[in-house]
Amino acid sequence: MGLCFFGSILVLALFFRPLTCQQPNTDAFFVSDFMQKMGSTSSQGFNFSAPVCSWQGVFCDAKQRVTGFVASGWGLSGVIPDTTIGKLSKLQTLDLSNNKISSLPSDLWSLGSLKTLNLSFNQIYGSLPNNIGNFGLLESLDLSCNNFSGAIPEAISSLVSLQVLKLNQNGLQLSVPWGILNCQSLVSIDLSSNQLNGTLPHGFGTAFPKLKTLNLARNDIQGKASDFSELKSITYLNISGNLFHGSVMGFFQEPLEVIDLSQNHFSGHISQVQFNSSFNWSHLVYLDLSENLLSGEIFHYLYHAQNLEHLNLAHNRFSRQEFPLIGTLLGLQYLNLSRNSLTGHIPTELLQMSSLNALDLSANHLTGQIPLLSIKNLQILDVSHNNLSGQIPIPLLEKLPWMERFNFSYNNLTLCASEFSNQTLQTAFIGSSNDCPIAANPGLFKRGVPNHRGLKLALALTLSMVCLLVGLLFLAFGCRRKTTMWAVKQNSYKEEQNISGPFSFQTDSTTWVADVKQATSVPVVIFEKPLLNFTFADLLSATSHFERGTLLAEGRFGPVYRGFLPGGIHVAVKVLVHGSTMTDQEAARELEYLGRIKHPNLVPLTGYCLAGDQRIAIYDYMENGNFQNLLHDLPLGVQTTEDWSTDTWEEDENNGIQNVGSEGLLTTWRFRHKIALGTARALAFLHHGCSPPIIHRDVKASSVYLDSNLEPRLSDFGLAKIFGNGLEDEISRGSPGYVPPEFLQPETGSPKAPTPKSDVYGFGVVLFELITGKKPIEDDYPEEKEATLVSWVRGLVRKNEGSRAIDPKICGTGLDAQMEEALKIGYLCTADLPSKRPSMQQIVGLLKDIEPVANQ
Numbered sequence: 001m002g003l004c005f006f007g008s009i010l011v012l013a014l015f016f017r018p019l020t021c022q023q024p025n026t027d028a029f030f031v032s033d034f035m036q037k038m039g040s041t042s043s044q045g046f047n048f049s050a051p052v053c054s055w056q057g058v059f060c061d062a063k064q065r066v067t068g069f070v071a072s073g074w075g076l077s078g079v080i081p082d083t084t085i086g087k088l089s090k091l092q093t094l095d096l097s098n099n100k101i102s103s104l105p106s107d108l109w110s111l112g113s114l115k116t117l118n119l120s121f122n123q124i125y126g127s128l129p130n131n132i133g134n135f136g137l138l139e140s141l142d143l144s145c146n147n148f149s150g151a152i153p154e155a156i157s158s159l160v161s162l163q164v165l166k167l168n169q170n171g172l173q174l175s176v177p178w179g180i181l182n183c184q185s186l187v188s189i190d191l192s193s194n195q196l197n198g199t200l201p202h203g204f205g206t207a208f209p210k211l212k213t214l215n216l217a218r219n220d221i222q223g224k225a226s227d228f229s230e231l232k233s234i235t236y237l238n239i240s241g242n243l244f245h246g247s248v249m250g251f252f253q254e255p256l257e258v259i260d261l262s263q264n265h266f267s268g269h270i271s272q273v274q275f276n277s278s279f280n281w282s283h284l285v286y287l288d289l290s291e292n293l294l295s296g297e298i299f300h301y302l303y304h305a306q307n308l309e310h311l312n313l314a315h316n317r318f319s320r321q322e323f324p325l326i327g328t329l330l331g332l333q334y335l336n337l338s339r340n341s342l343t344g345h346i347p348t349e350l351l352q353m354s355s356l357n358a359l360d361l362s363a364n365h366l367t368g369q370i371p372l373l374s375i376k377n378l379q380i381l382d383v384s385h386n387n388l389s390g391q392i393p394i395p396l397l398e399k400l401p402w403m404e405r406f407n408f409s410y411n412n413l414t415l416c417a418s419e420f421s422n423q424t425l426q427t428a429f430i431g432s433s434n435d436c437p438i439a440a441n442p443g444l445f446k447r448g449v450p451n452h453r454g455l456k457l458a459l460a461l462t463l464s465m466v467c468l469l470v471g472l473l474f475l476a477f478g479c480r481r482k483t484t485m486w487a488v489k490q491n492s493y494k495e496e497q498n499i500s501g502p503f504s505f506q507t508d509s510t511t512w513v514a515d516v517k518q519a520t521s522v523p524v525v526i527f528e529k530p531l532l533n534f535t536f537a538d539l540l541s542a543t544s545h546f547e548r549g550t551l552l553a554e555g556r557f558g559p560v561y562r563g564f565l566p567g568g569i570h571v572a573v574k575v576l577v578h579g580s581t582m583t584d585q586e587a588a589r590e591l592e593y594l595g596r597i598k599h600p601n602l603v604p605l606t607g608y609c610l611a612g613d614q615r616i617a618i619y620d621y622m623e624n625g626n627f628q629n630l631l632h633d634l635p636l637g638v639q640t641t642e643d644w645s646t647d648t649w650e651e652d653e654n655n656g657i658q659n660v661g662s663e664g665l666l667t668t669w670r671f672r673h674k675i676a677l678g679t680a681r682a683l684a685f686l687h688h689g690c691s692p693p694i695i696h697r698d699v700k701a702s703s704v705y706l707d708s709n710l711e712p713r714l715s716d717f718g719l720a721k722i723f724g725n726g727l728e729d730e731i732s733r734g735s736p737g738y739v740p741p742e743f744l745q746p747e748t749g750s751p752k753a754p755t756p757k758s759d760v761y762g763f764g765v766v767l768f769e770l771i772t773g774k775k776p777i778e779d780d781y782p783e784e785k786e787a788t789l790v791s792w793v794r795g796l797v798r799k800n801e802g803s804r805a806i807d808p809k810i811c812g813t814g815l816d817a818q819m820e821e822a823l824k825i826g827y828l829c830t831a832d833l834p835s836k837r838p839s840m841q842q843i844v845g846l847l848k849d850i851e852p853v854a855n856q
């Protein structure tokens with residue numbers, strides 16, 4: 001033991017010996033002495049026996065003299081002693097940033113060759129000596145984030161080569177010295193967050209011809225716009241949090257890109273600014289005038305600031321006015337108009353600001369409903385203290401749990417959601433009435449699944465644990481009831497674990513092959529349940545090896561199977577048979593993207609599997625089938641091309657009852673209207689709420705499903721892209737009867753690309769189907785042979801005889817006028833010229849206008 005201890009001491013002594021054994025008064029000696037005395041935690045990479053120029057962080061000239069020493073973040077702490085780095089007389093670069101140095105040696109100021117000095121992020125205290133004037137060659141001085149106090153020395157005037165000066169976040173006092181006017185090479189000055197006061201030295205504006213960046217924020221400096229009017233190169237100006245006053249007009253000068261004048265005493269009529277039209281607004285990226293005393297109406301020239309990303313005009317004394325014209329500022333990421341006496345409605349143009357990350361409209365007098373917002377990037381939303389009413393748009397409501405912060409308090413909003421915690425309700429929805437007059441989108445709330453991802457996962461796990469227990473119990477008691485099916489399947493899956501491929505499957509019209517070697521080695525991704533490690537083997541057992549009995553339909557993309565994954569997850573498994581030109585990675589990325597797209601009127605993509613060449617999309621199973629089957633009264637058991645619903649796989653009493661129920665519902669216009677509006681909402685969301693917009697390319701009655709709450713849900717969005725380019729042409733043309741005229745005209749040159757307006761046409765046909773109860777082609781259209789549904793109805797609408805087209809089942813219920821209106825919407829949608837068709841967003845509005853009220 002004692003020997004061992006003695007041995008370690010010996011080793012330690014040997015290790016440190018070279019440190020103290022450098023030749024005195026050499027660069028190697030100064031550096032090693034410094035390292036030793038500053039207690040560096042980062043000695044690795046140091047071999048003190050090797051020449052100094054090979055040491056980490058040390059740079060030398062041709063004569064082996066140290067010219068650079070970079071020891072950023074090396075855990076150095078305490079007082080730097082004299083006769084260490086202060087003696088490296090050839091030193092040009094010294095970077096000791098990010099350490100815990102508390103004091104500098106007096107010989108540091110003798111390093112007359114220094115060009116770059118970075119001591120930022122330390123704890124250095126005391127005042128800056130006039131010796132700083134010795135650094136005549138200094139180009140970059142960074143002393144930011146320390147504890148320097150006292151005045152900035154006048155001797156700074158000697159730093160004539162200085163380009164970068166950073167003294168921010170210290171305790172520097174008194175006024176900015178005259179001496180600085182001598183530093184005419186300055187490109188960037190940051191004196192922010194000190195205790196500087198007084199005025200800027202006279203001539204400040206003309207002294208720095210090359211100055212690009214100036215930050216004086218968070219001091220107590222006084223002054224006016226004219227102090228800066230001659231800075232000809234400046235692109236960034238930040239004087240936030242000072243005592244500047246007067247008009248802001250003079251600030252709008254080229255080539256400024258960032259202007260932060262917030263928290264000062266600027267006053268006067270803001271609208272004056274717009275008359276100085278020589279300012280090129282398209283350069284402006286950032287404008288913050290918040291917390292000043294500006295009055296008047298917000299200027300309309302903002303309209304021209306096409307590249308603006310950040311706009312804050314909050315807390316001023318503007319006059320009562322409507323929302324300013326900012327609808328064209330499409331790149332805006334931050335918009336803050338809080339406390340500005342705004343009246344009227346929030347403009348719908350905000351929807352186009354797809355980059356918007358933070359929106360603060362709090363404490364105004366805004367009325368009306370909250371319009372659809374672009375939610376893609378939205379993280380912060382504050383509309384508290386207004387007079388807004390109605391409901392929060394569904395896409396926004398769905399996004400809230402993923403947002404950083406939101407506040408709807410002190411309005412007259414109706415909240416139709418119980419999924420928020422009491423705490424959220426009591427802070428973010430203060431004063432909102434919590435009753436739900438119209439269950440507009442019950443699908444969103446009825447299941448009571450919290451929207452929060454973590455909760456969802458926890459719930460899913462708990463559920464699957466419970467299910468597993470129940471299943472095991474059933475097994476244990478030898479129960480053979482149908483409800484235990486998944487548990488039985490899970491059992492058989494265990495037996496099949498070692499199955500190896502390739503696998504070949506037969507359907508009525510095609511054979512497809514999953515070229516995988518080990519079924520258990522091919523993962524199935526289930527987005528919401530990442531911890532359940534499903535594999536292709538689970539898909540095999542879920543669908544009884546893709547057996548024909550589980551085949552729901554053969555669609556244009558390929559066969560669709562029904563199955564239960566372990567845990568009782570009821571899914572529809574869609575095999576995209578024809579392969580794709582996408583790589584596996586691209587397809588996975590695309591499917592992951594589609595998995596994130598959530599809307600109460602879309603059939604959610606639950607997960608996917610890449611099995612050899614096949615891309616397999618996994619969807620939530622829709623209990624109530626698709627609308628085509630429902631509408632055209634197909635008897636159970638008869639399958640159309642894409643029928644998932646009329647399965648004969650398993651008789652299920654509840655399913656039967658639900659189907660009967662929905663057929664009954666079908667005789668009401670209210671129900672059909674709900675399907676139209678839901679489908680329109682889904683498409684509007686794909687076109688306007690997603691960026692880039694998603695074009696469905698195959699809108700038809702059989703793509704609209706009904707979930708367990710009989711809410712319409714559109715399926716198959718985004719699949720055409722994954723399906724591959726080879727068949728893009730065929731796919732994009734759509735299904736017979738739904739194809740817009742622009743795709744039918746035989747034209748030379750390349751085929752027409754699908755657009756949102758081709759989806760609108762498809763929607764128009766679905767709308768006609770809903771109202772007339774007739775199929776898009778090959779149905780019985782009175783008085784017209786060779787016709788299609790579209791030509792027949794359009795003919796009648798044109799003659800103002802639309803009422804004759806209405807389905808007798810819903811006709812004469814006193815709502816014929818509304819149905820005729822709906823036919824007119826369909827008429828607009830099916831216009832020959834795509835440009836004449838309305839957008840899906842407009843269609844949602846039109847349909848809402850004719851929404852039947854309850855009891856109709």
Ligand SMILES: *[C@@H]1O[C@H](CO)[C@@H](O)[C@H](O)[C@H]1NC(C)=O
Nearest residue numbers: 045046047048049050051054
């Ligand atoms: C340290 O440097 C000396 C001289 O260059 C060399 O002989 C020795 O191997 C080095 N030691 C290590 C651990 O790299």
Ligand SMILES: *[C@@H]1O[C@H](CO)[C@@H](O)[C@H](O)[C@H]1NC(C)=O
Nearest residue numbers: 072097098118120140142164
């Ligand atoms: C000084 O060092 C800090 C931290 O390493 C770095 O962030 C900063 O950019 C440096 N300053 C200059 C002027 O390069």
Ligand SMILES: *[C@@H]1O[C@H](CO)[C@@H](O)[C@H](O)[C@H]1NC(C)=O
Nearest residue numbers: 123125126146147148149171
């Ligand atoms: C900074 O210096 C002041 C006095 O100059 C002292 O009161 C304060 O504690 C110091 N702060 C730190 C973090 O060292």
Ligand SMILES: *[C@@H]1O[C@H](CO)[C@@H](O)[C@H](O)[C@H]1NC(C)=O
Nearest residue numbers: 173174175195196197198199
């Ligand atoms: C600036 O601040 C110092 C204390 O830091 C104070 O003594 C001086 O009066 C102030 N000057 C002005 C003009 O406010």
Ligand SMILES: *[C@@H]1O[C@H](CO)[C@@H](O)[C@H](O)[C@H]1NC(C)=O
Nearest residue numbers: 192217218238240258260286
């Ligand atoms: C202005 O400086 C302050 C303090 O450093 C900072 O918080 C603010 O973000 C800066 N403004 C801009 C536009 O960079």
Ligand SMILES: *[C@@H]1O[C@H](CO)[C@@H](O)[C@H](O)[C@H]1NC(C)=O
Nearest residue numbers: 249250252253254276278279
């Ligand atoms: C308008 O801006 C130009 C520079 O773009 C500036 O020279 C002029 O002084 C400004 N006019 C007013 C009235 O501020």
Ligand SMILES: *[C@@H]1O[C@H](CO)[C@@H](O)[C@H](O)[C@H]1NC(C)=O
Nearest residue numbers: 277278279280281282283284
């Ligand atoms: C403003 O700047 C943009 C881009 O730098 C330029 O294209 C445009 O012509 C300028 N407009 C005016 C009025 O000078």
Ligand SMILES: *[C@@H]1O[C@H](CO)[C@@H](O)[C@H](O)[C@H]1NC(C)=O
Nearest residue numbers: 290314315336338358360380
């Ligand atoms: C909007 O600006 C005000 C005033 O500057 C500020 O208090 C508020 O936090 C800002 N809102 C957001 C969301 O940044």
Ligand SMILES: *[C@@H]1O[C@H](CO)[C@@H](O)[C@H](O)[C@H]1NC(C)=O
Nearest residue numbers: 365367368386387388389412
């Ligand atoms: C809110 O709007 C209603 C009318 O829509 C109006 O009667 C009421 O005075 C407004 N309240 C406030 C605080 O502006």
Ligand SMILES: *[C@@H]1O[C@H](CO)[C@@H](O)[C@H](O)[C@H]1NC(C)=O
Nearest residue numbers: 387388389390411412413414
């Ligand atoms: C709140 O909105 C309802 C209608 O949504 C309206 O009847 C009521 O008057 C509003 N209350 C206030 C205070 O504006």
Ligand SMILES: *[C@@H]1O[C@H](CO)[C@@H](O)[C@H](O)[C@H]1NC(C)=O
Nearest residue numbers: 420421422423424425426434
């Ligand atoms: C939420 O608040 C309501 C009424 O204040 C109360 O009845 C309920 O128990 C609360 N729920 C939770 C989970 O605290």
Ligand SMILES: *[C@@H]1O[C@H](CO)[C@@H](O)[C@H](O)[C@H]1NC(C)=O
Nearest residue numbers: 384406407408409427428430
């Ligand atoms: C929302 O705003 C109100 C009023 O300003 C405030 O009391 C409440 O704490 C805020 N809630 C959140 C979640 O920020």
